[in-house]
Amino acid sequence: xxxxxQQNHISVQQQDFDLAAEYQALTANNQSxxxxxxxxxxxxDNNLGRxxxxxxxxxxPAMTSKALSELVDEARQRWDLGRVRLIHxxxxxxxxxxxxxxxxxxxxxxxxxxxxxxxxxxxxTRAPFWKKEHTQQGEHWIEARESDRVKAGDW
Amino acid sequence: xxxxxxxxxxxEVLGCANxxxxxxxxxxxxxxxxxxxxxxxWQEFLAxxxxxxxxxxxxxxxxxxxxxxxxxxxxxxxxxG
Numbered sequence: 001x002x003x004x005x006q007q008n009h010i011s012v013q014q015q016d017f018d019l020a021a022e023y024q025a026l027t028a029n030n031q032s033x034x035x036x037x038x039x040x041x042x043x044x045d046n047n048l049g050r051x052x053x054x055x056x057x058x059x060x061p062a063m064t065s066k067a068l069s070e071l072v073d074e075a076r077q078r079w080d081l082g083r084v085r086l087i088h089x090x091x092x093x094x095x096x097x098x099x100x101x102x103x104x105x106x107x108x109x110x111x112x113x114x115x116x117x118x119x120x121x122x123x124x125t126r127a128p129f130w131k132k133e134h135t136q137q138g139e140h141w142i143e144a145r146e147s148d149r150v151k152a153g154d155w
Numbered sequence: 156x157x158x159x160x161x162x163x164x165x166x167e168v169l170g171c172a173n174x175x176x177x178x179x180x181x182x183x184x185x186x187x188x189x190x191x192x193x194x195x196x197w198q199e200f201l202a203x204x205x206x207x208x209x210x211x212x213x214x215x216x217x218x219x220x221x222x223x224x225x226x227x228x229x230x231x232x233x234x235x236g
Binding site: 041057058059060062063066067088099100120123124125126127128129130131132141142143144149 | 160163164167209212213214226231232233235236
């Protein structure tokens with residue numbers, strides 16, 4: 001059952017997600033996995049010294065789900081995982097709002113920690129999302145970070 | 156015909172979200188060269204070191220062959236997460 005499609009949940013959406021509901025979806029009727037690791041990315045108020053007021057997230061709709069599914073498939077090839085849930089929001093997001101959720105279950109913690117970090121690192125360089133920053137000085141597109149590219153390449 | 160899409164900053168600097176052209180280019184490198192003829196900003200921002208490219212929703216390299224009906228997308232390095 002490990003690779004059954006219903007073990008994956010991938011969503012690109014405007015609406016917020018509920019952490020308690022996500023945890024429930026990862027763990028309900030799942031007695032074979034002893035580890036749950038999740039990551040949540042938030043909109044923070046400062047980027048490279050600029051005071052951020054909001055973020056706007058654009059994506060390439062036809063490609064995003066496909067790209068995220070491929071990342072989950074790769075993670076499953078590397079680690080023995082139970083459930084994987086990946087949510088990425090798009091549209092305009094205010095300070096402190098949730099942007100992204102990655103949740104992974106596995107029998108033991110090692111695989112869950114590694115797969116969660118792997119998915120975030122790969123998502124940062126391979127999934128077609130772009131952030132535009134709104135600041136008091138105006139709006140501009142965020143530039144990709146070399147450190148993200150290096151980190152994704154380390155896996 | 157080949158459908159070409161542009162996203163994010165690239166869409167804004169080119170002032171173009173999508174276009175269609177005859178499938179008379181064999182690969183991505185040739186497509187970039189043809190689009191570069193549209194003007195200075197096209198030449199500058201579509202350079203292979205600035206714009207990633209996907210064919211039919213999968214990231215590809217310069218030598219990826221193109222066929223009629225393909226959807227090609229150019230975009231800046233991604234910044235999600």
